[in-house]
Amino acid sequence: MDQLDEMLLELKDSSELMIDLAYSSLLYNNKEIAEEVVLMEEVLDELANDIQRQAIARVMRDRDEGKAFTVIKLAAAVEEISDAAMQIAMVTIDDDEPHPVIRLSIKDADTTITLAEVKPGSDLIGKSLGKMRLASRSGMWVVAVKRDRKYLYGPEKDAVIEEGDVVISRGPPDAEKYFQDLCSGEERLEE
Amino acid sequence: MYDLGREQRLDRYDLAHATVRDILTEMKDISEIMVDLAYASIMFDSEEIAEEVKNLEEDMEELSKSIRTKAMLSARTHKDAAKLSSLLEVAAASRRISNAAGDIVKLMECEVDKRPFLTFILREAEEKIKRLVLEDVSDMVGRQIGELGVESETGMRIIAIKRGKRWMYDPEEENKLKAGDVLIVRGTDDGYDVLRSFANGDEKWPEYPDEDEEED
Numbered sequence: 419m420d421q422l423d424e425m426l427l428e429l430k431d432s433s434e435l436m437i438d439l440a441y442s443s444l445l446y447n448n449k450e451i452a453e454e455v456v457l458m459e460e461v462l463d464e465l466a467n468d469i470q471r472q473a474i475a476r477v478m479r480d481r482d483e484g485k486a487f488t489v490i491k492l493a494a495a496v497e498e499i500s501d502a503a504m505q506i507a508m509v510t511i512d513d514d515e516p517h518p519v520i521r522l523s524i525k526d527a528d529t530t531i532t533l534a535e536v537k538p539g540s541d542l543i544g545k546s547l548g549k550m551r552l553a554s555r556s557g558m559w560v561v562a563v564k565r566d567r568k569y570l571y572g573p574e575k576d577a578v579i580e581e582g583d584v585v586i587s588r589g590p591p592d593a594e595k596y597f598q599d600l601c602s603g604e605e606r607l608e609e
Numbered sequence: 610m611y612d613l614g615r616e617q618r619l620d621r622y623d624l625a626h627a628t629v630r631d632i633l634t635e636m637k638d639i640s641e642i643m644v645d646l647a648y649a650s651i652m653f654d655s656e657e658i659a660e661e662v663k664n665l666e667e668d669m670e671e672l673s674k675s676i677r678t679k680a681m682l683s684a685r686t687h688k689d690a691a692k693l694s695s696l697l698e699v700a701a702a703s704r705r706i707s708n709a710a711g712d713i714v715k716l717m718e719c720e721v722d723k724r725p726f727l728t729f730i731l732r733e734a735e736e737k738i739k740r741l742v743l744e745d746v747s748d749m750v751g752r753q754i755g756e757l758g759v760e761s762e763t764g765m766r767i768i769a770i771k772r773g774k775r776w777m778y779d780p781e782e783e784n785k786l787k788a789g790d791v792l793i794v795r796g797t798d799d800g801y802d803v804l805r806s807f808a809n810g811d812e813k814w815p816e817y818p819d820e821d822e823e824e825d
Contacts, residue, residue: 419729419730419733423726423729423730423733426730427730427733427734430730430731430734431734431735434644434735434736437641437706440702441637444699484719485726487719488716488719488726488727491712491715491716491719492713492716492727494712495709495710495712495713496709496713498705498706498708498709498712499644499705499706499709501705502702502703502705502706502709503702505698505699505701505702505705506698506699506702508698509695509698509699512695513692513695516692516695516696517692517693517695517696519629519630519633519696520633520695520696520699522630523630523633523634523637524634524637526630526631526634527634527637527638528638528641528642528779529637529638529641529766551797551799553764553796553797553799553800554763554764554765554796554797554799554800554803555764556761556764557758557760557761557762557763557764558764559736559764589760589761589764590758590760590761590766592755592758592760592761593758593760593761596761608815
């Protein structure tokens with residue numbers, strides 16, 4: 419992958435994280451997460467611009483306008499997704515308390531968001547997300563970890579979970595309970 | 610769902626009886642599946658999946674109209690109206706996501722030889738879209754997606770199934786899997802490996818006999 423490909427990949431992955439974070443902010447009426455989405459949107463805006471600029475520079479160099487056209491179109495579409503995430507986050511920021519139906523709708527969805535505190539004795543403590551293969555074992559994908567007062571957004575595979583962490587994750591409603599129980603220590607990670 | 614006509618498609622949402630809450634949930638679900646399907650269409654160079662994304666985009670338009678009307682009718686006070694207007698903002702955002710997915714599939718109209726790099730990029734994404742075939746020796750055969758709990762067990766979401774020549778998009782929990790089904794799935798590499806070992810019969814699908822009793 420060259421630099422442009424990597425930038426596109428980052429744009430894609432980040433736009434999806436933003437959507438998850440935006441819904442998390444709504445569900446938990448969490449303005450801090452919503453503000454993060456707004457910040458990310460600014461960064462992605464720049465990233466999308468850079469991608470488009472680079473694509474054009476390449477056309478001038480390589481005369482391959484087909485690829486540049488595809489890149490520019492894709493970057494614009496993905497950026498639109500990040501704008502949508504911001505639109506959702508702005509509802510959290512602007513409203514004292516979002517409409518209760520919004521929360522119910524998120525909870526009813528095929529993919530929902532859940533939050534759990536990692537209690538003493540939990541199997542997750544001291545392990546990295548990648549090593550314990552949390553996503554494939556629990557069905558839940560971690561979108562943010564709050565440690566003390568700081569958030570880690572879109573944690574990498576090597577992020578290690580600590581006691582007291584608050585983990586926000588996304589997944590199917592029927593995986594929620596197992597995930598909650600893993601965090602509380604009531605369930606063990608099965609081999 | 611299988612290919613349906615426009616009216617039949619809309620019947621599925623039962624807009625006459627759906628509440629604002631139902632429609633918002635539906636719009637969130639559709640917007641997300643659309644993004645997955647849009648990337649899948651590029652990944653597998655599938656005009657059929659791209660067509661479904663376009664159909665869903667049209668569905669979203671109808672859902673969007675319906676939720677606006679219903680929200681307006683349900684507002685009784687100024688405060689109600691203000692709160693509902695932010696709810697509509699969330700609906701509008703999911704519509705926006707669906708439009709973006711629609712734009713992604715329009716890339717299918719670009720020259721084919723200009724797209725391979727996209728497949729290459731998508732293969733490196735955090736969550737990937739992949740496909741696998743359900744072998745007849747797999748004990749997933751004949752069972753419902755929801756009963757198995759495919760996503761909670763493996764972290765892999767089945768976004769589409771190809772059965773013979775027919776496609777089923779965003780299959781329901783009640784859908785039974787059949788031998789030979791081609792599953793288009795989204796998730797991590799690791800989850801894919803786990804699911805594949807079940808799908809080709811190398812591993813037995815885990816059973817949790819006590820689970821139901823505990824829940825009751």
